[in-house]
Amino acid sequence: MAFKIVASQCTSCSACEAECPNVAISEKGGTFVINPKKCTECIGYFDVPQCVAVCPVDNTCVIDTSYPRYQAAR
Amino acid sequence: MHASTQQGGSTGHLVNIDAVMQQVAEHKGCGTTGGSGKASCGSSAGQNDLPPEIWEKVKNHPCYSEEAHHHYARMHVAVAPACNIQCNYCNRKYDCANESRPGVVSERLSPEQAAKKVLAVASTIPQMTVLGIAGPGDPLANPAKTFKTFELIAQTAPDIKLCLSTNGLALPDYVDEIARYNIDHVTITINMVDPEIGAKIYPWVFWEHKRYTGVEAARLLTERQLRGLEMLTERGILCKVNSVMIPGVNDQHLVEVNRAVKSRGAFLHNIMPLISAPEHGTVFGLTGQRGPTAQELKALQDACEGEMNMMRHCRQCRADAVGLLGEDRSAEFTTEKIMEMEVDYDLEGRKAYQALVEEERVAKVAAKAEELAGLEGADADISLLVAVATKGSGLINEHFGHAKEFQVYELSAKGAKFVGHRRVDLYCQGGYGDEDSLATVIRAINDCHAVFVAKIGGCPKADLTAAGIEPVEQYAHEFIEKSAIAWFKDYLAKVASGAVTHAPRGDAAIRQGALIVAA
Numbered sequence: 001m002a003f004k005i006v007a008s009q010c011t012s013c014s015a016c017e018a019e020c021p022n023v024a025i026s027e028k029g030g031t032f033v034i035n036p037k038k039c040t041e042c043i044g045y046f047d048v049p050q051c052v053a054v055c056p057v058d059n060t061c062v063i064d065t066s067y068p069r070y071q072a073a074r
Numbered sequence: 075m076h077a078s079t080q081q082g083g084s085t086g087h088l089v090n091i092d093a094v095m096q097q098v099a100e101h102k103g104c105g106t107t108g109g110s111g112k113a114s115c116g117s118s119a120g121q122n123d124l125p126p127e128i129w130e131k132v133k134n135h136p137c138y139s140e141e142a143h144h145h146y147a148r149m150h151v152a153v154a155p156a157c158n159i160q161c162n163y164c165n166r167k168y169d170c171a172n173e174s175r176p177g178v179v180s181e182r183l184s185p186e187q188a189a190k191k192v193l194a195v196a197s198t199i200p201q202m203t204v205l206g207i208a209g210p211g212d213p214l215a216n217p218a219k220t221f222k223t224f225e226l227i228a229q230t231a232p233d234i235k236l237c238l239s240t241n242g243l244a245l246p247d248y249v250d251e252i253a254r255y256n257i258d259h260v261t262i263t264i265n266m267v268d269p270e271i272g273a274k275i276y277p278w279v280f281w282e283h284k285r286y287t288g289v290e291a292a293r294l295l296t297e298r299q300l301r302g303l304e305m306l307t308e309r310g311i312l313c314k315v316n317s318v319m320i321p322g323v324n325d326q327h328l329v330e331v332n333r334a335v336k337s338r339g340a341f342l343h344n345i346m347p348l349i350s351a352p353e354h355g356t357v358f359g360l361t362g363q364r365g366p367t368a369q370e371l372k373a374l375q376d377a378c379e380g381e382m383n384m385m386r387h388c389r390q391c392r393a394d395a396v397g398l399l400g401e402d403r404s405a406e407f408t409t410e411k412i413m414e415m416e417v418d419y420d421l422e423g424r425k426a427y428q429a430l431v432e433e434e435r436v437a438k439v440a441a442k443a444e445e446l447a448g449l450e451g452a453d454a455d456i457s458l459l460v461a462v463a464t465k466g467s468g469l470i471n472e473h474f475g476h477a478k479e480f481q482v483y484e485l486s487a488k489g490a491k492f493v494g495h496r497r498v499d500l501y502c503q504g505g506y507g508d509e510d511s512l513a514t515v516i517r518a519i520n521d522c523h524a525v526f527v528a529k530i531g532g533c534p535k536a537d538l539t540a541a542g543i544e545p546v547e548q549y550a551h552e553f554i555e556k557s558a559i560a561w562f563k564d565y566l567a568k569v570a571s572g573a574v575t576h577a578p579r580g581d582a583a584i585r586q587g588a589l590i591v592a593a
Contacts, residue, residue: 009167011155011166011167012155012182013155013156013157013166013210013211014155014156014216015155015156015157015158015211015215015280017156018156018216019283046283046284047284048283048284048285050283053280053283053284053285054156054158054280054285056157056160056166057166057167
């Protein structure tokens with residue numbers, strides 16, 4: 001259902017915050033976090049998840065497997 | 075954003091100095107005027123070499139005028155952490171407080187904190203005339219924070235020049251806004267105009283909600299950089315182009331970049347050595363891509379100089395640097411400290427101080443002009459480099475042992491010309507001590523015939539002399555250029571009388587690592 005940010009890899013550059021179409025990303029404790037209730041994996045907005053596309057550190061914005069994958073209302 | 079180290083073993087082919095030197099020989103000398111009519115002889119150009127309106131813009135901007143950088147200071151505020159491209163010489167995760175290079179900062183500021191910091195610094199350092207936003211990401215990937223900061227500073231400190239440094243990807247979208255905020259100096263980092271070469275430097279760019287990779291990414295980037303440059307120069311905004319010299323990747327190509335940016339009206343070209351120490355964790359650091367040697371860098375800068383103004387005094391500073399270019403006083407202005415400071419913005423006091431700086435500057439230029447007399451008939455075949463220990467103001471005023479860097483001047487029948495600087499401060503990683511530090515200095519200025527200092531101890535003096543570098547103390551606290559020319563005249567006289575035999579010297583290492591903050 002959502003992406004998450006691997007805190008140990010986050011550089012806190014804030015690039016993802018501005019790109020998120022769901023305003024799901026905010027700063028918390030020095031790094032950025034994704035609110036899983038708001039994240040739609042960018043489905044309905046963009047072809048690719050924006051946080052993944054803009055993040056300067058590979059494999060930092062990743063699928064949070066503790067949630068089921070997001071299914072857009074069709 | 076950019077940053078290099080010679081680690082002994084090297085990869086990538088050697089720069090073909092002969093090819094570059096051929097281009098030097100072919101260039102038509104200084105004073106070439108291009109489409110823009112802006113180019114003149116070197117960024118060290120003084121008042122007489124530049125149109126008055128341009129001189130007015132650069133005369134107290136340390137990054138745009140070599141001459142000004144001895145006298146005026148700048149500061150960067152780190153309000154722009156996000157970036158929209160990835161460069162192989164940048165690693166955003168690396169952040170050491172003792173590290174000095176682009177893309178690195180110790181703390182990020184809000185626009186309000188940045189405005190407060192500018193006032194605090196301007197009150198403490200009256201010769202601080204320029205405020206730049208250079209990251210640590212890209213200012214135009216953080217437009218709201220960047221322009222809010224400029225707006226606040228324009229209100230409270232109207233005498234401070236505003237500038238920004240960008241990778242250029244978003245530039246065409248913000249040119250009007252840049253003009254609206256009276257930002258009259260913009261630096262664009264352009265490392266290539268050929269997307270095939272660009273693909274070796276940039277793994278990806280993020281544009282209009284999509285990540286582009288490879289040649290496609292580089293094509294997008296170069297098109298937008300060049301369009302942005304044209305749009306700025308059309309509006310009369312002074313543009314500097316920064317290029318990172320990456321041996322074997324874009325070294326020869328930068329001559330072409332130089333032509334491309336000149337034809338679009340760029341005012342100044344700053345070719346910087348790649349910083350690629352493995353401990354920085356950049357792609358180039360990890361793949362063992364080496365940076366250029368001092369002579370390779372100089373040969374390329376010389377080759378491009380016939381085309382346009384070259385900047386050779388860049389210190390590749392941090393996105394939160396404060397002070398004269400060769401110093402870093404950022405540790406004095408942490409957020410914690412500035413929030414406690416009583417700030418009284420004394421515009422008149424700043425003006426009075428800067429008037430004194432101008433007097434000093436005029437005296438320096440006059441002294442140089444006077445000393446130049448008698449050099450006209452000098453042996454045109456002899457040109458050599460000398461190193462100078464200075465704390466600023468254009469004076470030989472630093473003790474050899476305290477110097478964190480040496481400024482390098484080329485002496486010839488034409489006079490004294492600033493051609494670069496060499497850092498000699500020590501790495502925070504491994505292997506140093508007093509014995510090693512002298513060896514470091516000698517490696518860094520190995521291509522120089524002499525080193526001018528305010529004072530020097532007996533031991534280093536003997537070692538330098540043994541290495542063939544003459545330590546010169548007799549011009550302590552005098553003007554650099556005047557003294558260097560006076561020494562050069564003596565040297566030529568000794569060569570003429572047969573007392574010394576002139577011989578060229580070897581290459582030197584460009585050393586770049588952590589800047590050790592003075593205790």
